[in-house]
Amino acid sequence: MSLDLFSSRFLFSSGAAKKLPSRRRVTFVAAAPSSASTPSPARSQDASSSSRQRSVRVAPLGPSKGAPRPAGGNGRTRRRRQRRTVEGGQEQGGCVPSVEEASIRVGTLYENGDPLGRKELGRCVVEWLRQGMQSMASKFASAELQGEMADLTTAALTLNWGSAEGQLGFVIQAQPYLSPVPMPKGLEALCFKACTHYPTLFDHFQRELRGVLLSYQNQGLIYDWRSTQTWKLLKEMANSTHHRAAVRRTTPRTKAVHSSIGISLKKVRLMQDRIEDFVRHMSDLLRIERDAELEFTQEELNATTMLDNNSKPSKPVEYLVTHGQAQQEQCDTICNLSVISSSTGLGGLHLVLFRIEGEHKLPPTTLSPGDMVCVRTCNSRGEGATSCMQGFLYNLGEDGCSITVALESRHGDPTFSRLFGKSVRIDRIQGLADALTYERNLEALMLLQRNGLLKSNASIDVVATLFGDGKDVMKMEQNCLIDWGESSLPDPRLSERYAFDDSQLRALSLGLNKKRPVLVIQGPPGTGKTVLLTELIVRAVRQGENVLVTAPSNAAVDNMVEKLSSTGLNIVRVGNPARISPSVTSKSLAEIVNGRLSQFRKELERKRTDLRKDLRDCIEDDSLAAGIRQLLKQLGRDLEMKEKETIMEVLSDAQVVLSTNTGAADPLIRKIGCFDLVIIDEAGQGIEPSCWIPILQGKRCILAGDHCQLAPAILSRKALEGGLGKSMMERASLLHDGLLTTRLTVQHRMHDSIASWASKEMYQGLLQSSHSVASHLLADSPVVKDTWITRCPLLLLDTRMPYGILNADCVEHLDPAGTGSFYNDGEADIVTQHVLNLVHCGVSPSEIAIQSPYIAQVQLLREKIEEYPGLSGVEVSTVDSFQGREADAVVLSMVRSNPLGAVGFMGDSRLMNVAITRARRHVTVVCDTSTICHSTFLARLLRHIRRYGQVKHVAPGSLDGVSGLGFSQPTLPSIS
Numbered sequence: 001m002s003l004d005l006f007s008s009r010f011l012f013s014s015g016a017a018k019k020l021p022s023r024r025r026v027t028f029v030a031a032a033p034s035s036a037s038t039p040s041p042a043r044s045q046d047a048s049s050s051s052r053q054r055s056v057r058v059a060p061l062g063p064s065k066g067a068p069r070p071a072g073g074n075g076r077t078r079r080r081r082q083r084r085t086v087e088g089g090q091e092q093g094g095c096v097p098s099v100e101e102a103s104i105r106v107g108t109l110y111e112n113g114d115p116l117g118r119k120e121l122g123r124c125v126v127e128w129l130r131q132g133m134q135s136m137a138s139k140f141a142s143a144e145l146q147g148e149m150a151d152l153t154t155a156a157l158t159l160n161w162g163s164a165e166g167q168l169g170f171v172i173q174a175q176p177y178l179s180p181v182p183m184p185k186g187l188e189a190l191c192f193k194a195c196t197h198y199p200t201l202f203d204h205f206q207r208e209l210r211g212v213l214l215s216y217q218n219q220g221l222i223y224d225w226r227s228t229q230t231w232k233l234l235k236e237m238a239n240s241t242h243h244r245a246a247v248r249r250t251t252p253r254t255k256a257v258h259s260s261i262g263i264s265l266k267k268v269r270l271m272q273d274r275i276e277d278f279v280r281h282m283s284d285l286l287r288i289e290r291d292a293e294l295e296f297t298q299e300e301l302n303a304t305t306m307l308d309n310n311s312k313p314s315k316p317v318e319y320l321v322t323h324g325q326a327q328q329e330q331c332d333t334i335c336n337l338s339v340i341s342s343s344t345g346l347g348g349l350h351l352v353l354f355r356i357e358g359e360h361k362l363p364p365t366t367l368s369p370g371d372m373v374c375v376r377t378c379n380s381r382g383e384g385a386t387s388c389m390q391g392f393l394y395n396l397g398e399d400g401c402s403i404t405v406a407l408e409s410r411h412g413d414p415t416f417s418r419l420f421g422k423s424v425r426i427d428r429i430q431g432l433a434d435a436l437t438y439e440r441n442l443e444a445l446m447l448l449q450r451n452g453l454l455k456s457n458a459s460i461d462v463v464a465t466l467f468g469d470g471k472d473v474m475k476m477e478q479n480c481l482i483d484w485g486e487s488s489l490p491d492p493r494l495s496e497r498y499a500f501d502d503s504q505l506r507a508l509s510l511g512l513n514k515k516r517p518v519l520v521i522q523g524p525p526g527t528g529k530t531v532l533l534t535e536l537i538v539r540a541v542r543q544g545e546n547v548l549v550t551a552p553s554n555a556a557v558d559n560m561v562e563k564l565s566s567t568g569l570n571i572v573r574v575g576n577p578a579r580i581s582p583s584v585t586s587k588s589l590a591e592i593v594n595g596r597l598s599q600f601r602k603e604l605e606r607k608r609t610d611l612r613k614d615l616r617d618c619i620e621d622d623s624l625a626a627g628i629r630q631l632l633k634q635l636g637r638d639l640e641m642k643e644k645e646t647i648m649e650v651l652s653d654a655q656v657v658l659s660t661n662t663g664a665a666d667p668l669i670r671k672i673g674c675f676d677l678v679i680i681d682e683a684g685q686g687i688e689p690s691c692w693i694p695i696l697q698g699k700r701c702i703l704a705g706d707h708c709q710l711a712p713a714i715l716s717r718k719a720l721e722g723g724l725g726k727s728m729m730e731r732a733s734l735l736h737d738g739l740l741t742t743r744l745t746v747q748h749r750m751h752d753s754i755a756s757w758a759s760k761e762m763y764q765g766l767l768q769s770s771h772s773v774a775s776h777l778l779a780d781s782p783v784v785k786d787t788w789i790t791r792c793p794l795l796l797l798d799t800r801m802p803y804g805i806l807n808a809d810c811v812e813h814l815d816p817a818g819t820g821s822f823y824n825d826g827e828a829d830i831v832t833q834h835v836l837n838l839v840h841c842g843v844s845p846s847e848i849a850i851q852s853p854y855i856a857q858v859q860l861l862r863e864k865i866e867e868y869p870g871l872s873g874v875e876v877s878t879v880d881s882f883q884g885r886e887a888d889a890v891v892l893s894m895v896r897s898n899p900l901g902a903v904g905f906m907g908d909s910r911l912m913n914v915a916i917t918r919a920r921r922h923v924t925v926v927c928d929t930s931t932i933c934h935s936t937f938l939a940r941l942l943r944h945i946r947r948y949g950q951v952k953h954v955a956p957g958s959l960d961g962v963s964g965l966g967f968s969q970p971t972l973p974s975i976s
């Protein structure tokens with residue numbers, strides 16, 4: 001249906017409404033009233049001619065380009081939009097609507113829901129509408145007075161205002177009454193929008209009609225305004241289903257928007273529902289995992305060997321509850337300790353000093369600072385008598401008799417007081433269920449649920465992005481609240497440190513966009529995530545942002561601290577001092593604060609000494625002594641106060657704060673307030689609840705990592721299957737068609753023969769090698785001898801001899817400690833011999849890393865390597881703990897050798913991906929190929945090495961060249 005408003009013929013002023021030939025085709029001539037309040041036939045011609053100037057093609061179909069949008073969006077955007085429209089209108093000249101406006105299809109406008117609000121239209125437009133509608137209302141009301149109502153009613157009913165066509169008819173009828181009223185200058189577009197909007201017009205008309213009728217009633221012209229024909233007719237229309245449907249189409253409730261994210265409240269509620277489901281599910285999984293951890297912890301504690309029932313508790317054996325050689329890797333225990341003193345360390349930790357009873361020294365122990373320990377009192381047999389108190393080993397005293405443990409005392413109740421005067425035992429337990437971590441994860445979920453979508457939440461854009469749907473994200477972008485584009489870099493190629501490749505530059509540019517709430521940097525091994533993050537942090541600080549950097553593990557955080565140390569930024573590492581790597585302690589909060597307080601402490605100590613001396617001198621004088629004691633107490637309080645002040649000073653001055661994900665819940669960090677940017681490194685390795693701890697403290701976040709490398713470590717199968725093992729990074733990278741993610745594609749670490757295996761196996765062949773590293777070898781270094789080994793990027797040392805013979809020394813053994821770990825003595829010998837060879841060739845020990853997925857093998861290898869002083873500096877570690885790092889030469893001991901072909905951990909593609917890709921120039925895999933090839937994944941790796949590298953059959957201890965390596969030879973024959 002298309003109606004030309006000004007070809008319409010409907011003569012109100014005649015007082016006789018003509019019956020319309022058809023409801024589908026309506027033609028009117030609207031005679032506008034002589035004045036705003038009393039329309040008169042005399043002025044109708046003028047009105048009609050003036051209204052001709054703004055002819056409108058009415059076509060109740062879909063909206064056209066340039067049609068005013070329905071109310072919505074936030075005020076700022078709307079105003080901007082209005083301004084733009086108004087400016088456009090002015091260009092067309094004064095009150096005359098533009099051609100674009102004139103051809104607006106008002107079909108959707110006239111029927112489009114709730115009235116445009118007073119705020120939206122502004123006072124001038126509302127006044128303009130009021131005048132027009134008052135004039136129309138007066139016309140209706142005067143018809144009632146003049147007894148012409150019957151005709152009017154007929155006209156109205158014919159138009160059937162309650163129907164869809166009727167609404168359009170109403171809009172058309174209103175035009176002649178609005179035309180004579182001059183539009184407020186500069187607001188023509190808004191007036192135009194309002195005068196074609198059925199609910200708005202109806203709303204104003206109704207209000208004005210009531211006013212006019214009321215004034216008639218006041219003048220005594222009518223008895224009760226409510227019982228007039230006119231009003232009843234209007235109410236009838238208002239109650240019609242069509243009218244209601246038109247108004248209901250966009251009800252105010254659905255149109256109400258969240259003022260921070262510009263999304264309708266209805267959708268925000270959906271988002272909140274999603275958050276609540278997520279929080280409920282994750283909390284359940286955390287609880288399941290926690291139970292599994294507790295069970296495991298209990299088993300570990302129970303497994304701690306006690307003294308034999310029949311043995312006499314004779315000293316000094318009882319100090320060390322011995323475990324088997326292998327068992328020491330899992331659990332080490334020291335008994336017969338007494339509490340000497342306690343003091344409060346930074347962050348509210350209670351540092352408790354224990355000393356071995358009597359004149360004895362501490363027994364040899366594998367305990368080292370940072371180890372998680374359980375502290376209990378014990379009886380003379382070493383049996384635990386109280387429940388376990390968790391803590392960390394802070395340090396082992398240089399006197400060889402003492403040990404300090406940092407115990408948590410979060411509720412102001414130092415429960416360790418019950419340890420005083422008792423015999424205490426300390427157990428190191430790996431995988432001890434950490435109550436604090438669990439509580440912090442749960443707290444983060446609770447905060448997400450409670451505050452996630454609150455206006456006051458700094459990270460609301462991040463929450464909305466991660467829990468909204470595609471349309472929500474688009475809406476936020478349309479409203480200019482967020483921006484997914486790249487920021488313009490001053491000169492991206494002028495990095496002081498690296499010539500970044502294109503994918504790195506793109507990530508850098510996206511990461512510096514302050515309006516981007518979430519960026520996922522997905523980077524395969526060696527693609528420069530760590531160096532990129534370093535650069536990003538430097539530049540973010542330069543653009544005025546303060547940054548919180550976290551990672552799931554202490555090792556990964558310390559890795560970032562190391563990288564940032566050389567940038568000149570003011571960085572602070574927050575966390576338990578016992579768990580911070582010694583190489584970065586200078587950047588730890590405790591160290592910095594201690595440094596700043598050293599003078600103050602010295603001064604305070606001097607005052608204390610003087611006061612104590614005074615106290616001794618006046619011990620007789622009670623009041624004087626009491627006064628001195630007060631002063632001593634005051635000194636303690638002063639120190640405490642000064643410590644607090646200094647901590648806050650250091651933290652608020654810091655441009656970058658670093659901690660683990662769970663460490664970010666530290667009240668000291670929370671006190672700093674909101675960060676501009678939160679960066680999570682190794683994000684693929686952390687469980688999602690832990691990532692919410694830092695994320696909720698920042699305005700935007702960057703997750704960097706690789707979900708093809710190590711995943712979060714989950715103990716419970718049920719929790720794993722429930723999704724706890726899926727990292728936030730993995731989830732985010734699948735959201736909104738990959739909108740949040742950018743990929744790094746060029747690796748700058750490995751020889752291409754090494755990288756091409758990872759590329760094929762894990763990255764669909766998309767990982768390219770930078771030219772600068774694609775062919776680099778050990779032999780390229782001027783200090784390394786040119787031998788066939790140093791010219792070989794991939795080497796397989798096969799413990800299975802040709803014709804399937806296996807050396808008896810090279811079979812796997814289960815750890816007798818019952819840990820489930822395996823070791824392989826023969827393989828350990830071969831690894832050691834090979835490393836010796838590499839060192840003989842000139843490879844620096846610090847550039848060699850030995851890895852194995854089995855802790856028992858790692859322990860064995862450490863012992864073997866320690867036997868050779870020339871090998872000191874060679875890193876021996878589990879694959880997990882070497883993630884994020886690199887070495888020129890990597891030697892991997894696979895351990896498994898059994899007739900069943902069981903490969904255990906080795907079949908985990910992510911683990912192998914990490915293990916192999918740590919190497920820059922050379923990888924040696926030591927294994928029993930006949931066992932390993934039972935895994936198709938590993939068989940492909942062996943094939944790859946055979947094709948691009950060298951294979952040798954080896955036996956341990958063969959110094960005569962039987963192995964083919966000639967281990968006794970310091971220099972090896974070159975293959976060239």
Ligand SMILES: Nc1ncnc2c1ncn2[C@@H]1O[C@H](COP(=O)(O)OP(=O)(O)OP(=O)(O)O)[C@@H](O)[C@H]1O
Pocket residue numbers: 498499500501504523524525526527528529530531532706747748749883884885886917
């Ligand atoms: N643009 C570049 N130019 C030269 N070298 C680079 C560049 N980017 C990264 N590198 C080098 O590549 C190596 C790997 O970088 P980095 O450790 O940052 O990678 P990563 O993605 O964090 O690796 P992984 O995930 O395996 O830990 C480093 O030696 C680094 O110095």
